Amino acid sequence: MDVRFREVDPFNCWLWLRFSDVPSQGERNYVDGVFDSWYVMGRLGGFNAENLQAHEAGEDLSWMSYDNEAASAAMPALMHNMGQLEYNQQWGRCWIDLGTTDAFALDVLINALRQLDSDVVQLEELLVGGENEDWPAEEHPDSVFPSMN
Numbered sequence: 001m002d003v004r005f006r007e008v009d010p011f012n013c014w015l016w017l018r019f020s021d022v023p024s025q026g027e028r029n030y031v032d033g034v035f036d037s038w039y040v041m042g043r044l045g046g047f048n049a050e051n052l053q054a055h056e057a058g059e060d061l062s063w064m065s066y067d068n069e070a071a072s073a074a075m076p077a078l079m080h081n082m083g084q085l086e087y088n089q090q091w092g093r094c095w096i097d098l099g100t101t102d103a104f105a106l107d108v109l110i111n112a113l114r115q116l117d118s119d120v121v122q123l124e125e126l127l128v129g130g131e132n133e134d135w136p137a138e139e140h141p142d143s144v145f146p147s148m149n
Contacts (some may be wrong), residue, residue, distance in 0.1 A: 004125065007130050011099070013128070020122040057110045082095070
């Protein structure tokens with residue numbers, strides 16, 4: 001799966017998936033599940049790069065001292081909203097408002113989709129941001145900050 005970034009507005013961003021074939025309903029269900037799970041984690045502040053204590057501790061997590069005060073002091077990183085996945089032939093797209101979540105969220109989604117590509121459904125590419133000329137994206141009704149175009 002190729003990953004390409006185009007112009008990204010974190011408050012009004014389209015994610016585009018190109019499948020190798022038109023995805024079956026079962027394959028769509030897997031993709032929908034990945035996005036739904038990712039969104040719930042983002043909505044709950046799970047993608048906060050300011051508080052990665054276990055990651056920063058390295059290999060030895062045994063008896064790690066977790067700093068609750070530092071965790072509480074971290075700025076919230078909350079994903080604001082996500083639209084429903086839409087499908088059109090070999091394409092899928094999803095609108096997101098990343099809110100204040102860190103770009104770390106995109107890395108997590110990319111990692112999950114790469115594994116899905118390996119195990120379940122062949123994904124040719126993921127495009128982050130921008131628009132596809134052959135499938136225009138209207139202003140999403142849930143967008144709090146409309147685009148300037």
